[in-house]
Amino acid sequence: MNQSQYGAFGMSGNNFNQTGGKPPVNNYNFENVRAQQPAPGGPQPSRGKPLGTAARQPQAEARPMTSNRGANFGQKKDPFNSTQNQINLNKPKLETNPEEQFKGMEKEINTLIEQSAIAKLRGNLSECLEKAKEAFNKEKKLRQSKEAQNLAESINADLSYCAALTQACALHANGLHQDALAKYQEIIKCKQYPQAGRLRVNMGNIYFEQKKYPTAIKMYKMALDLIPATSKEMRFKIQKNIGHAQVRQGKEKILEAINTYEQILKSSPDFPTGFNLMICLYFSGIKNKMKDYFVTLLTIEIPGESEEENNENKGTTITDKLREDTKERRREAVHYIVTSAKLIAPLIEDDIIVGYEWILEQLKNSTFPEAETEIEICKAMAHLKKKNIEKSIETLKGLRKKGQINYGSHCYKHLFFAEKYAEIAITYDRYNAKALVNRGNCLYVKNEFLRAKEQYLEAIGVEADCIEALYNLAYVNRKLNMFVESLQALDKLQTIVCIPEVLYQMATLYEMTGNSKQAMKWYLELLNKVPNDPNILARLGSLFAREDDEPQALHYFLESYRILxxxxxxxxxxxxxxxxxxxxxxxxxxxxxxxxxxxxxxxxxxxxxxxxxxxxxxxxxxxxxxxxxxxxxxxxxxxxxxxxxxxxxxxxxxxxxxxxxxxxxxxxxxxxxxxxxxxxxxxxxxxxxxxxxxxxxxxxxxxxxxxxxxxxxxxxxxxxxxxxxxxxxxxxxxxx
The missing domain is CATH 1.25.40.10 (Tetratricopeptide repeat domain)
Structure with a gap:
């Protein structure tokens, strides 16, 4: 055996070639070794050769045979497989490529960005900010690693932009406005992001939330200058933001807001913009434009709706998400049209009835029959407020004949047979306070105030805390010029329920009787419940003016003018x-x-x-x-x-x-x-x-x-x- 083989047994120190060395004592015991016949055709052992000097050494203690353990002799396991497994375990692992490591890190960053967006949608803003910060920090480390290995050209600028923008949006969502503005400013200043200037829209939104409207408008306009003319939808959205900010600045900028909304409506008309324009025109009191742009509002088309599709879908009951979305858009359009009509009807003509009639004429040529029905009902209610019951009934009956409403008959019956039904209710239950109040109301409409008063008093006798009876009793006493009795009824009523209507009636009665101080007291108490009522503010102003307190009168009239x-x-x-x-x-x-x-x-x-x-x-x-x-x-x-x-x-x-x-x-x-x-x-x-x-x-x-x-x-x-x-x-x- 050579030196390496001895080394396998832990005997690397036994080197016979050493100068002056003697061979060590042989400790192996060969007595129990049995001779085996050589294999046929194999090498024959040498015979007649004397034993070596080691064999003639004195016998020592026997040592077990261990030379065959390295080959796993005497074990049941397959020696070849075990050796192969040992070789595989001892084989060193191959090092991964840096580019593959960077790709793995990019995947992690993208995953964090997605998790941040999902957390924001779910309303978990703290987790949204945490994931965004983690994504930004990992992306920063990734860039530094690439620069350290001279791979700066492989830096993913889109990923860097996305991580920074995600963090800025998360800061904004969490109300950290200053940090968000700083982050947006950092992104915009970076020359690697040529399109980052559009983020001034987000900065403008933050300033809008902070009520810094001039700065918000400045940011919106700077972003608008960077949007190409081909991106029309984006430009119109930014212009809408500019119009909203101008409206929030008050009456000084209301004309500028009108011009902004007009430009949008001429190029890309939609119902919310048209409705906002109608509100601005109402605020400024420009009647001619109210009419013109109301007609424009009726000509706006609903996205996804066409006349052919409507004709095809009239007889079908199939519904899908697209049809449902179109129906919802139509409901919103009708809501905008009806609300605008109610808003401008009292202003476009001297009489509100004439205003509604003009609106109905315009609606006849439009594609919104639902809005026409709503305006007809509003017209009927306007007749009713003017005590013109016959005209109101005539309008509702006209709707009933057209088949546009299914409850016109109920209104008709209510107006004509209310007294009959009240009598039936009293016959059924003589002590029904509500029925007595209803009969009193019927008598009041017929101008039989004394008989109506008797019914209200009888209802109070049946039910002492009947709110309707007390309120109507005060009102009928006022009609009969019995102001003291009216005040007594209202005073009792306001101990039961303190609502604005009761306070208003008390203040009005004191004003009618010339008791200005008491009237001012109740009007001031009423303002605590309805602080932005322009009519109450104007009444207070007139009362203070009557008392020669012009500074206070000026204050309340200015407040009333500010609101209306x-x-x-x-x-x-x-x-x-x-x-x-x-x-x-x-x-x-x-x-x-x-x-x-x-x-x-x-x-x-x-x-x-x-x-x-x-x-x-x-x-x-x-x-x-x-x-x-x-x-x-x-x-x-x-x-x-x-x-x-x-x-x-x-x-x-x-x-x-x-x-x-x-x-x-x-x-x-x-x-x-x-x-x-x-x-x-x-x-x-x-x-x-x-x-x-x-x-x-x-x-x-x-x-x-x-x-x-x-x-x-x-x-x-x-x-x-x-x-x-x-x-x-x-x-x-x-x-x-």
């Missing part, structure tokens, strides 16, 4: 107040708003022109008067001021003076004819009644006849015009 800038009474009071204070510039703003609300009344335009004259802006005043004259050439007041202004400014005025003399002569002739008619009537009877109007008698004495024989006095149109609106004598100091 189309109330003509509020606008007129504010305009007159600033005229009293000689603040004509502010007064002109309110009179201009009044002219926008009541476009057919030239009175407000005359007041605007008068404010210009008071401020010394004679050129503006002249232009305003000339415009009024072109619209209303028969207005004597306007002609008088035109003649006076042209004289003062050295301009020709003969045309205006001639027209003025002509109108004054016509007015004198009309008044003369009226005086002759009155004299003829007075000769026949001493006391007459007006043929139409109030029932109060008008007496004409002999002094009246003598006065009529004199030339009729010239009518001061300006004085009558101003007395119609203002009752405090300010007009004499306002218009010369």
């Amino acid at each position: 800038p189309t109330n003509i009474d509020t606008i007129s009071w504010l305009g007159v107040y600033y005229v009293k204070q000689e603040m004509y510039e502010k007064a002109s703003l309110y009179f201009e708003r009044a002219a926008q609300v009541q476009t057919r009344d030239e009175k407000w335009k005359l007041m605007v022109a008068s404010c210009y004259r008071r401020m010394g802006h004679f050129q503006k005043a002249l232009g305003t008067y000339q415009k009024i004259y072109s619209d209303y050439p028969d207005n004597i007041e306007c002609l008088r001021f035109l003649v006076q202004l042209c004289r003062e400014m050295g301009l020709p005025y003969e045309e205006y003076a001639g027209q003025l003399r002509k109108l004054e002569r016509e007015m004198e002739m009309i008044e003369g004819y009226q005086g002759q008619d009155i004299n003829l009537i007075n000769n026949e009877e001493e006391q007459i009644r007006l043929p139409q109007g109030d029932d109060n008698p008008v007496s004409f004495t002999n002094n009246t006849r003598r006065a009529n024989k004199q030339p009729p006095p010239k009518t001061n149109v300006r004085q009558n015009l101003e007395d119609e609106q203002f009752q405090d004598g300010v007009e004499d100091n306002f218009l010369p």
Whole structure:
């Protein structure tokens, strides 16, 4: 055996070639070794050769045979397989390629980004932020590893952008606005992301949530400049955000919002944008545009709906997600149209009924019969509020004949047979308080107030805390001018249930009886429950004005105007107040708003022109008067001021003076004819009644006849015009 073989037995130190070395003592015992016959044809053992010196050594202690253990002799296992397994275990593992490691890390990052998005959808914002941060940190380490191994060109810029954007969105969702803005700014500044400028939309959304509307608009516009003209949908969405931010800035930017919505509606019309535009027009009081854009709203098509498909689907009952989505879009469209109609109906015409009729005419040519039905019902309710029950019934019966509503018959029966059913209910249960109240209501509608009061009192006797009976009793007492009894009923009612309606009635009764302090007390208590009611604020303002507390009156009128800038009474009071204070510039703003609300009344335009004259802006005043004259050439007041202004400014005025003399002569002739008619009537009877109007008698004495024989006095149109609106004598100091 050589040295390596001995080494296999742990005897590597036995080297016979060492100089001066002696062979070690042989410790093996060969006595028990049996001789075996050699295999046929194999090598034959040598014979007759003497044993070596080691065999002649003295015998030592026997040692077990271990030389065959390395080959697994004497074991049941397959020695070949065991050896092969041992070799496989001792075989070193192959090292993975760095690119494969990087791909595995990218997969992990993508998984974390997806988990963050899913957590956000589920509302788990903390987990969303945690996963986003983990993805961002791993992506950062991945970039650093690639740069360290000179693989910077293999950095996935899209993955870096996605990880950073996911973290920014997660910060925004968790309300960490400053951190989110910093992250967005970091992404935008990175030159590796050429399209990152669009993220200014997200920054604008954050500023919008923080109510920093000018900065939000700035961000939206910067993002809009980066969007190409081909991406129309994206540009329109950003423009919508700009319009929303302009609306939130208040009335100063409302006209800009109108222009923004108009641009969107002309290029890419949709119902939400049209509805927002209608709200802005309502806020600004521009009537003509209200009509135009309501017609535009009716022409907008519903996505996914066509006339052919509607005809095909009329007889089918098959429903799928696409049809359901189309139906939902149609329901939303009808909701927008009906709400817009209710909004503009009181403004587009002087009478709300006329406004509804105009809307119905437009709806007849549209594809929204559902909206037409809703507006017909609104028209019927408007008739009912005006106590015109016959017209209301007629409208509902018309709907019933058309078959557009299935509950018209119920309304019809309710209006005609309510009293009959109330009698049946009382016959069935004599002590039914609700039935007694219903019979009282029927009598109230028939103007039988005393009998109605008896029914309410009987209902209270049956059920002392009957809310309906107490409230209606107070109301009928008010009709009968029994204010003390009405207040007693309301005082008892407000101890049972304190609702705004009761507080309002109490405040109104105190105001009617002249008890301003008590009225203000109840109105203030009512404001705690309905703090944004413009009518209550205006009433408080008028009460404080009656008490000569003008600062408080100004405060409440300004609050009322802020909430409802189309109330003509509020606008007129504010305009007159600033005229009293000689603040004509502010007064002109309110009179201009009044002219926008009541476009057919030239009175407000005359007041605007008068404010210009008071401020010394004679050129503006002249232009305003000339415009009024072109619209209303028969207005004597306007002609008088035109003649006076042209004289003062050295301009020709003969045309205006001639027209003025002509109108004054016509007015004198009309008044003369009226005086002759009155004299003829007075000769026949001493006391007459007006043929139409109030029932109060008008007496004409002999002094009246003598006065009529004199030339009729010239009518001061300006004085009558101003007395119609203002009752405090300010007009004499306002218009010369």
